[in-house]
Amino acid sequence: RKEVEQDPGPFNVPEGATVAFNCTYSNSASQSFFWYRQDCRKEPKLLMSVYSSGNEDGRFTAQLNRASQYISLLIRDSKLSDSATYLCVVSPSGGYNKLIFGAGTRLAVHP
Amino acid sequence: DAGVIQSPRHEVTEMGQEVTLRCKPISGHDYLFWYRQTMMRGLELLIYFNNNVPIDDSGMPEDRFSAKMPNASFSTLKIQPSEPRDSAVYFCASSLGQQNTGELFFGEGSRLTVL
Numbered sequence: 001r002k003e004v005e006q007d008p009g010p011f012n013v014p015e016g017a018t019v020a021f022n023c024t025y026s027n028s029a030s031q032s033f034f035w036y037r038q039d040c041r042k043e044p045k046l047l048m049s050v051y052s053s054g055n056e057d058g059r060f061t062a063q064l065n066r067a068s069q070y071i072s073l074l075i076r077d078s079k080l081s082d083s084a085t086y087l088c089v090v091s092p093s094g095g096y097n098k099l100i101f102g103a104g105t106r107l108a109v110h111p
Numbered sequence: 112d113a114g115v116i117q118s119p120r121h122e123v124t125e126m127g128q129e130v131t132l133r134c135k136p137i138s139g140h141d142y143l144f145w146y147r148q149t150m151m152r153g154l155e156l157l158i159y160f161n162n163n164v165p166i167d168d169s170g171m172p173e174d175r176f177s178a179k180m181p182n183a184s185f186s187t188l189k190i191q192p193s194e195p196r197d198s199a200v201y202f203c204a205s206s207l208g209q210q211n212t213g214e215l216f217f218g219e220g221s222r223l224t225v226l
Contacts, residue, residue, distance in 0.1 A: 032213055034213045042219070043202060043217035043218060043219055043220055044154065044202075044215075044217055045217070046213065046214040046215070049212065049213055087154065089213070091213065097142050097159065097161070097206065097208055098156065098159065098167060099144075099156070099213070099215060100156065101146075101153060101154040101155075101156075102153065103152075103153035103154075104153060104154075
């Protein structure tokens, strides 16, 4: 079983739609969680951290369910510029520095 | 401030040849990571260093792969001999460990094609 699993998509949505991505992780001792964004043929970049209580950054909301070992990312009012691959990232116990990336979920927002 | 710098950006080589990928991390960052990305396997951590010392190389696929960090501003990933299945994008990333918030700063990657 992979350490971090995501639905690969693609998710094809119209502008203005709300879309949600899910991710599960296998190591129950994992301590830190993140979403990264990767544009086509570019490097990954940090989108946001995921906190236990859930957190929001503008149109983006991240949630964590430790009991189910499940992380989610909600994007409201999708923009064309949101088209990218979203990578779920988990740090096993031991700090932030060893990050395990999921394979990513591809989002395509169309006019 | 300059980001993580990788070279070469693209490399095409023949099976059996030696490949050396280079990375200059962000000045002041004390962690350096090498990742490999393929369509089939996604982004895999190969090895990471802290203060130039290898901490975890469990992701290095086999003895054909080696990585060094002779000083705080330079690291290499070497493949010898290369094989077609090594074709991938190799990313170097760095971070500031003590204040790390989970943000790795990636270079633009080195796209390797082994024929």
